[in-house]
Amino acid sequence: MFSMGKLKRDPNSVELANKIIEQYQPKSVEDMQEALKDIFGPMFESMLKGEMNHHLGYESNDKGEKETSNRRNGYGKKFVKTTTGEVEIAVPRDRD
Known part of the structure; x- marks a missing residue:
């Protein structure tokens, strides 16, 4: 049964x-x-x-001993299609 009560948010x-x-003060x-x-x-x-972080097994800027020789290697640029259009994102890369 549908209730006209207030939605629980x-x-x-x-x-x-x-x-x-x-x-953002949207007007529309x-x-x-x-x-x-x-x-x-x-x-x-x-x-x-x-x-x-999960893939490499350590957090960014972790100065301690690492279990892998693989390291972060900057970012690549990608575009993701969303329902509101394309969005440019920076995708983290690793050496391997």
Whole structure:
């Protein structure tokens, strides 16, 4: 049965949405889509960095002894197609 009661939202999601609205001040749906597109790149890059950390077995800037000779080797540029258009991202590379 459908209830007309208030939706239960995750407070963290509401806080993040409010920060995005405050920062970008969207006036239209297109403005909201541009804000989300702008945020997508850094989020995706952060996930890729986490995968690289897992793949190499150490965090970025870790000065300690490493179990592998493979190392980070800069970034490559890629474009990811999203529902709001193409987004350019920096993809971390390793030597191997």
